[in-house]
Amino acid sequence: MRARAFLHEAENEANHRHRVGARILFCLFLMVLVGGCEQPNTKVSEPTAGDRIKVVASIYPLADFVRAVGGDRVEVVTLLPPAASPHVYSPSPRDLARFRGAVLFVQIGLGFEFWSAQLARAGAGEDLIEVETSEGVDVIHETGHDGAHGHAMGNPHIWLDPIIAMHQVRAIRDALAGLDPDHREIYFRNAAAYLGDLEGLDEEIREAVNGFARKSFVAIHPSWTYFAERYGLFEAGVIEPSPGREPTPVEMMKIVRQVRESSAKVVFAEPQLNPKAAHVLAKEVGAQVLTLDPIGSPDVEERSTYLKLMRYNLDVMRRGMQAP
Template identity: 40%
Template structure:
């Protein structure tokens, strides 16, 4: 009996798994269960949350990167997600550098890739020369997030016109919530006594421009890349020249460099989240943005 069950299990495995070779890599993917829902992959947490709010139970949603997308690597399981997707939602502007490799490796010719940066007024990147281009951190302005939500709405309607009214209603409600968040941030920041700040990496320029703040320096020119002693010396000089009393770390990276600078200059450390990661079980874009606002109010009022 047990031998028969084991043999049946082997047959099932061979029936449900498809092995194929792409660029020398052997990938094993299992066919997606046909739920009748659109299969959507969002590259990182904010886009996942936007799609979750607009699509709700009409879509089958998965998150691609749980790390900061600028430095994320990928595994065969990520290729499987792309292979089975109807829609892939990306930020664009080079934020997800491994995504093109994933799309090529998946061999999914029918997937729709949605670039949510289309229509956003862009700023030039402040990162080093090898990462030049438009600044990709558009989602940290709720005003830009509205554009991204609209792009997701349009893609879902195009893929599933039978539920167009459902997606439209959800998007309209959420965009109004984003407008309320935008107004709340603007109102609170208008009362700040300080305008200059030092971020951990150059993620907050859209936010700063929208609300009249000034990101005068960043601790790391590119996330995950150790800054040179000369660069840190320039940051310290800027902090002294501007009289900044606080400095921001990020939850995705070690605060070691921030702690050293803060200790040497007598600065207070706060944590400001670029919302490049999040826990889908407990976090939302709105809650994380409100938490950032609370941090800024404590640090800069």
């Protein structure tokens, strides 16, 4: 076990170095590309947009919002692969190709997509319109949580609160209508229908949460902070002080104490993060580990849209928040 823990530490360290190294390499790569070395690459299959508007969304839920509002007027490309954590992502040359021909880049903002700025401009050119859907959102700033890896400007997991998601959908609607005023009515009609769906989702969650026997939970990462605040749940502890970094023994003891003082009996892990620390804590406090998915995936039917994803997560929460 010690050897494994050591290996894991070494791996984290190596990952970190790898990220720094990858970023430098990537900058060099951009310099070469922008310097005029662009060559037609037949291996990268470039989707043709026709007269459709090509939109790049940083994460899958945002891509789903764009699809809901844009309908068949848009072609949507998701930047982040479903299994990747946005916090520890290093872009690849393939991501650059994803921006080719794009006119709109929809993101969270708040430094969440810290890896995307150069990428977007190099891939799509100066005319790319960028929408930060966190603009105008009342952002939660975390205390006692190192601000590294995309939390420096506040907690970016705003989309997991359906009411804030409605704000994001309106931002996307306005951006599309501005870009393509001839079809403004379509975007407004689609958005209105989808906003209605989100309202329905909100009511469903409220009703479900009312039936929860417990209101407290522990999370491996503060992804559900906005959700908790919206629906009167209590985040009794967050395990990873910064995404991808496991807590030190001292930090772990502090969380254990905190969780013991609460009524939480569930630790929520995430498919994009290593669940090891979640299992260690759960064992320590006699809780169960369940997995909530903040991102979703086109390859998993029950999590293939934002609405499905949120209902899936609500079901998992139901299991975690019932009485013993």
